[in-house]
Amino acid sequence: MSHAAPSPARPLFAGLKRLPEFLVIWVPLLLSAGHVVVFTAWTTWISFTPSTLVPVDGWVGWRNYTNVLATRNWKIAFDNLLIFGAGFVILTALVGLLLAIIIDQRIRGENVLRSIFLYPMAVSFVVTGTVWSWLLNPGMGIQKLVNDWGWTSFRFDWLIDRDMAIWTIVIAGIWQSSGFAMALFLAGLRSVEADLIKAAQIDGAGPVRIYTRVILPTLWPIVIAVMVILLQFAIKTFDLVRALTGGGPGLATQLPALVVYDFMFQRGHLGRGSAAAVLMLLTLLGVLLPYGAWKYYQRRRDARA
Amino acid sequence: MRDASLSRALLYAVAFLLAFLYLIPLAVVLLNSLRTAEEIVQTSMIGWPRVWAFQNYTAAWADFCIAQTCSGIRPYMLNSALVTLPATLLSTLLGAVAGYAISLWRFKGDTWIFALVTLGVFLPEQMRLIPWTIVLRDVGLTNTLAGLVMIHTVQGLSFTTLFCRNYYIAIPADLMKAAKIDGAGFFRIFYRIVLPLSPPILIVTVIWQFTGIWNEFLYGVTFTTGTQQPVTAALIALSASVADVPQHGVQSAAVVIAALPTLLVYLFGGRYFVRGLTAGAVK
Amino acid sequence: MSALVIRDLHKRFGATDVLKGINLDIDNGDFTVLVGPSGCGKSTLLNIIAGLETATAGDIEIDGRVVNAIPPKDRDIAMVFQTYALYPSMTVRQNITFGMECRNVPKPQQATALERVAKLLQIEPLLARKPAQLSGGQRQRVAMGRALVRDPKLFLFDEPLSNLDAKLRVEMRMEIKQLHARIGASIVYVTHDQIEAMTMATRIAVMHQGEIQQFADPDTIYNRPANLFVARFMGAPPMNTIPARLEAHAGRPVVVVGDTHLPAPPSIAPEWLGKPVILGIRPECIAEPTRQFGDGTAPSLTITAPVEMTEPTGAETIVVLRLGGTKILARVAPDIRLVPGAPATFAVDARKLCLFDPQTERLIA
Ligand SMILES: Nc1ncnc2c1ncn2[C@@H]1O[C@H](COP(=O)(O)OP(=O)(O)O)[C@@H](O)[C@H]1O
Ligand SMILES: [Mg+2]
Numbered sequence: 021m022s023h024a025a026p027s028p029a030r031p032l033f034a035g036l037k038r039l040p041e042f043l044v045i046w047v048p049l050l051l052s053a054g055h056v057v058v059f060t061a062w063t064t065w066i067s068f069t070p071s072t073l074v075p076v077d078g079w080v081g082w083r084n085y086t087n088v089l090a091t092r093n094w095k096i097a098f099d100n101l102l103i104f105g106a107g108f109v110i111l112t113a114l115v116g117l118l119l120a121i122i123i124d125q126r127i128r129g130e131n132v133l134r135s136i137f138l139y140p141m142a143v144s145f146v147v148t149g150t151v152w153s154w155l156l157n158p159g160m161g162i163q164k165l166v167n168d169w170g171w172t173s174f175r176f177d178w179l180i181d182r183d184m185a186i187w188t189i190v191i192a193g194i195w196q197s198s199g200f201a202m203a204l205f206l207a208g209l210r211s212v213e214a215d216l217i218k219a220a221q222i223d224g225a226g227p228v229r230i231y232t233r234v235i236l237p238t239l240w241p242i243v244i245a246v247m248v249i250l251l252q253f254a255i256k257t258f259d260l261v262r263a264l265t266g267g268g269p270g271l272a273t274q275l276p277a278l279v280v281y282d283f284m285f286q287r288g289h290l291g292r293g294s295a296a297a298v299l300m301l302l303t304l305l306g307v308l309l310p311y312g313a314w315k316y317y318q319r320r321r322d323a324r325a
Numbered sequence: 326m327r328d329a330s331l332s333r334a335l336l337y338a339v340a341f342l343l344a345f346l347y348l349i350p351l352a353v354v355l356l357n358s359l360r361t362a363e364e365i366v367q368t369s370m371i372g373w374p375r376v377w378a379f380q381n382y383t384a385a386w387a388d389f390c391i392a393q394t395c396s397g398i399r400p401y402m403l404n405s406a407l408v409t410l411p412a413t414l415l416s417t418l419l420g421a422v423a424g425y426a427i428s429l430w431r432f433k434g435d436t437w438i439f440a441l442v443t444l445g446v447f448l449p450e451q452m453r454l455i456p457w458t459i460v461l462r463d464v465g466l467t468n469t470l471a472g473l474v475m476i477h478t479v480q481g482l483s484f485t486t487l488f489c490r491n492y493y494i495a496i497p498a499d500l501m502k503a504a505k506i507d508g509a510g511f512f513r514i515f516y517r518i519v520l521p522l523s524p525p526i527l528i529v530t531v532i533w534q535f536t537g538i539w540n541e542f543l544y545g546v547t548f549t550t551g552t553q554q555p556v557t558a559a560l561i562a563l564s565a566s567v568a569d570v571p572q573h574g575v576q577s578a579a580v581v582i583a584a585l586p587t588l589l590v591y592l593f594g595g596r597y598f599v600r601g602l603t604a605g606a607v608k
Numbered sequence: 609m610s611a612l613v614i615r616d617l618h619k620r621f622g623a624t625d626v627l628k629g630i631n632l633d634i635d636n637g638d639f640t641v642l643v644g645p646s647g648c649g650k651s652t653l654l655n656i657i658a659g660l661e662t663a664t665a666g667d668i669e670i671d672g673r674v675v676n677a678i679p680p681k682d683r684d685i686a687m688v689f690q691t692y693a694l695y696p697s698m699t700v701r702q703n704i705t706f707g708m709e710c711r712n713v714p715k716p717q718q719a720t721a722l723e724r725v726a727k728l729l730q731i732e733p734l735l736a737r738k739p740a741q742l743s744g745g746q747r748q749r750v751a752m753g754r755a756l757v758r759d760p761k762l763f764l765f766d767e768p769l770s771n772l773d774a775k776l777r778v779e780m781r782m783e784i785k786q787l788h789a790r791i792g793a794s795i796v797y798v799t800h801d802q803i804e805a806m807t808m809a810t811r812i813a814v815m816h817q818g819e820i821q822q823f824a825d826p827d828t829i830y831n832r833p834a835n836l837f838v839a840r841f842m843g844a845p846p847m848n849t850i851p852a853r854l855e856a857h858a859g860r861p862v863v864v865v866g867d868t869h870l871p872a873p874p875s876i877a878p879e880w881l882g883k884p885v886i887l888g889i890r891p892e893c894i895a896e897p898t899r900q901f902g903d904g905t906a907p908s909l910t911i912t913a914p915v916e917m918t919e920p921t922g923a924e925t926i927v928v929l930r931l932g933g934t935k936i937l938a939r940v941a942p943d944i945r946l947v948p949g950a951p952a953t954f955a956v957d958a959r960k961l962c963l964f965d966p967q968t969e970r971l972i973a
């Protein structure tokens with residue numbers, strides 16, 4: 021039998037036949053990967069131009085950045101972000117963990133409770149902000165209700181208190197996002213190997229000890245993942261503040277995302293707005309890159325083990 | 326054993342207290358949506374309706390004035406639906422195919438592409454506002470729903486591709502090998518083997534995309550104006566008009582209507598969502 | 609003619625050489641078993657034969673046709689996987705006919721082929737079920753059915769019995785062997801289990817670290833292992849390998865272990881005299897002193913060595929004894945009483961001794 025000739029260059033029609041395949045692979049991938057690269061580069065470019073109402077060519081070096089960094093608006097927004105970020109992330113994770121632990125106790129009505137803790141996630145930040153602005157408004161919310169009951173000296177006016185207003189955002193944020201944290205924690209708790217728990221029971225550990233010594237330690241990779249996700253929520257927070265406080269009173273609840281919007285569309289300074297957006301991205305990368313590096317290191321270590 | 330039943334009782338007490346706290350905002354909005362504006366002004370936002378003001382809903386739906394247009398939130402709800410449904414379906418479908426390609430067909434540069442797609446999940450919207458403005462202008466979709474569909478589809482691809490990829494990566498390599506030996510190609514393997522395994526992750530991506538796009542505000546308020554705006558933007562505009570003449574009853578009714586689609590999606594799909602989320606999200 | 613020829617095949621994954629120059633020539637109708645410890649590159653080799661993986665260098669020829677650039681579906685092969693790889697969303701029937709569906713085989717022809725295979729494997733009652741509703745053994749049969757329905761030039765099996773329990777594995781081993789005898793197909797069968805290799809193969813290729821150590825019929829592999837690796841890998845318990853010296857006594861070459869002297873195989877080259885060698889001897893070639901090897905035709909030979917421990921298995925007793933400082937195993941009849949600590953005498957099958965070069969580890973006699 022004669023040997024078939026080694027296959028020549030792939031015939032054209034075979035390439036054409038695979039065209040639909042290439043299209044459905046590459047069009048979405050290039051759109052989604054491409055717009056990330058192009059848009060990031062584009063906005064970064066604008067941040068170095070003297071653009072105001074419309075993008076223009078030109079080069080102003082770091083001027084937009086120094087300008088933004090020098091504004092009171094940005095400084096306060098960034099300080100607020102530190103408080104809000106820390107408070108929101110830590111408290112949401114803690115509340116989420118508490119909810120997950122409660123639900124993990126095989127209690128009755130588990131499905132109903134889970135739905136109750138999770139439903140705020142279905143609601144937009146705009147709705148969340150609006151509703152909490154009513155509840156926290158001293159003139160018509162909780163304070164008014166308690167005052168009307170007769171406890172006239174009761175004060176709960178964080179919404180109009182410059183020092184405390186940022187915590188109203190934290191409260192609404194926790195209400196909105198703790199169900200999400202709960203869902204992820206619960207999955208982690210439920211995926212602990214049954215044999216591990218049995219072994220601990222045989223070792224004579226009580227339920228509390230099993231929890232703190234056996235189950236929770238297996239959860240920390242999820243805890244970190246949840247905190248990173250929450251932290252990037254925090255850095256991007258915009259709608260919630262718009263609907264709840266509008267950034268006020270004064271600048272008390274101003275956050276970087278609002279500053280960007282303010283520069284770009286209220287003051288008509290696209291260059292500075294872009295610079296502020298790039299600063300936001302850098303903040304975000306400050307969180308994501310260490311996390312990514314840590315994950316990468318872990319994967320390498322696991323692969324070697 | 327007394328100890329155990331005591332801690333059990335404590336557990337239930339804490340659970341129900343927390344459930345109560347979580348339900349307060351929902352209860353307040355629902356009740357207010359049935360109270361008259363006068364009643365709310367006289368007492369507080371929190372209270373039981375003295376007279377049932379069902380007319381709040383008709384007002385909110387069809388004839389309340391938002392920024393000079395007195396048509397209620399009906400047109401804005403329609404806008405949101407016309408943006409959310411196509412963008413959800415398109416981004417889920419394309420993301421599923423892309424996730425399938427990236428997880429089960431190795432090709433040159435796939436890790437780089439995937440890294441960039443993942444980055445797209447985290448890239449702040451603020452970095453994309455100006456480029457999108459210019460792109461919308463150049464393709465002639467400024468202030469149109471089609472423009473929002475395009476934006477949400479492209480951006481949603483990051484999420485859907487990531488979720489589907491993380492789910493499909495668990496499909497055994499041997500299954501793909503067997504299918505290739507059987508002579509199945511890219512599309513046949515997708516719709517005969519991969520797609521039938523996909524409902525759990527598709528439910529997650531659909532719910533995620535639907536709620537995300539329905540609830541989105543920044544793009545809606547930036548890229549559309551007037552009667553082209555989605556319902557989230559309309560709610561903010563509504564609270565601006567309400568600031569002058571308090572109409573909290575109608576506003577509450579509008580909030581309820583606006584939140585209803587996503588609440589229903591969660592109510593019916595939440596269980597699958599939680600189950601599938603862990604398959605796709607944390608990897 | 610050859611069913612499969614592999615020429616100088618290399619495969620690298622990044623910096624690691626997984627296959628380092630594989631050469632094989634497999635005849636039509638042969639049942640070739642590729643055996644080796646896990647991680648030695650068996651699956652990689654099989655995947656390259658199937659076209660699921662591309663070689664770094666070298667040629668694959670199936671039925672006289674170089675297939676290097678031909679996709680798996682056009683290579684005229686079928687494959688059975690260790691995990692079975694049944695399509696979870698399809699019924700057993702659809703699993704088996706999926707390949708024909710992909711090749712646009714007409715429906716009536718599909719039905720005939722399905723019927724033939726279902727009858728052959730006795731899986732007719734399972735056809736409407738989904739893989740999740742099958743037991744491990746049933747899944748295994750369906751996976752075989754999917755391969756058999758193709759009637760290909762070459763069957764590839766990648767550890768198809770590894771996920772079965774011991775009893776079922778023995779049954780299926782027999783069944784696959786009978787199946788081969790009945791349909792006379794060419795088979796390349798991968799396993800890490802040397803018993804599977806010995807029982808099923810007409811030819812065995814022993815692989816280690818990406819290289820073929822020996823390619824021969826089972827008898828040769830077992831009795832004349834080409835090197836120490838093959839000697840130690842094949843057989844359970846494995847061949848005893850004992851450091852020794854080759855010396856001349858009364859003009860004849862003798863293997864000296866401690867103070868035990870054994871006649872060297874006649875094929876040993878004289879230049880080994882006075883040098884260290886490694887003596888290889890299978891445990892079953894050391895037995896109770898009354899044993900007659902080869903129906904009594906073998907020259908009688910005995911050794912005396914202290915017994916360390918005995919392990920009765922029921923059918924026989926494994927004895928650990930010490931020969932010249934090395935622990936070795938012997939297999940004696942179950943009714944023999946041996947006292948640990950005391951020396952005992954054993955019969956040795958002098959025809960089956962192997963000698964290896966301690967440096968190259970190759971068989972020298
Ligand atoms: N895709 C791959 N990338 C990198 N290394 C691989 C890959 N596939 C297999 N290997 C490595 O090649 C070696 C041989 O693997 P394999 O052929 O699966 O062995 P076997 O089937 O004999 O157990 C192993 O060390 C394995 O780690
Ligand atoms: Mg293998």
